[in-house]
Amino acid sequence: MEGSSLRVRKGAWTEEEDLLLKKCIEKYGEGKWHQVPARAGLNRCRKSCRLRWLNYLKPNIKRGHFAADEVDLIIRLHNLLGNRWSLIAGRLPGRTANDVKNYWNTHLLKKNIDTFGKNSKPKSYQPKPNTKIIKPRPHILSKHSFLISLDEYNNNNNTNRAEASKNMAIVNDGDNGYGYCFPNDHNEMMWWENMMINEKEVDGYQLQCSANDIDQSVLDQPMNEENYGSTMDEVFLDEELWNVFNP
DNA sequence: AATCTCTTCAACCGCCTCCGG
């Protein structure tokens, strides 16, 4: 394990250490964390330096109580993403993943236990029924793509398929019976943010997200594991697209 | 005032993925 050297300091950071780290980052910038301890003259491991900077020293970090809208956003994002603290924190300006995680574990998880009764002992917040947790693979998949059944897609008539194509590009994922929808990538929102905005419920399922302006050139292009990696675990469709697949 | 219990949150640990050689 890193940091197992006897000479590497652990525990709470001193003001002097903070100052050294701050000056180092100001001089050399963020990144290259393996070089930071030497550059800063610190007896800390690279991970400790990174964590201290990201969770405490970095400018614009917001401290103190979470506002009601922040809490609401955390709950909704956790419903969608599960314990993806860094993703959730990314949508809360000034908040760190550690802050969000701590807040969840100390405030919201406790509230959840109260709601469900002490004997239920939920390990994590339980989403409302029929809400599927999204587990994105952003480093592998297009940030806006998701999986659908090609059977459902191909069994629809041409009109419906054309309608679907206005919103999504459908590409094969080998011969496993599934394909990927690639919604419009032209705006800067994360794909799951669309899902939050257009949340609907149909037949007991939450159906979410929308997209426009699909690039027709990517329609029906071959898709394979090499290019796009493995599948997402869950799928959300917006109501319009759902109706195309389920007339 | 002293002691105990609970809560908070900074920091650590171990694992995973990516990337370059």
Next chain:
DNA sequence: TCCGGAGGCGGTTGAAGAGAT
């Protein structure tokens, strides 16, 4: 293709402070 190092993440721990007795 394999391997090792670096970056990053989520789960967990434990010290410190707050509150209760």
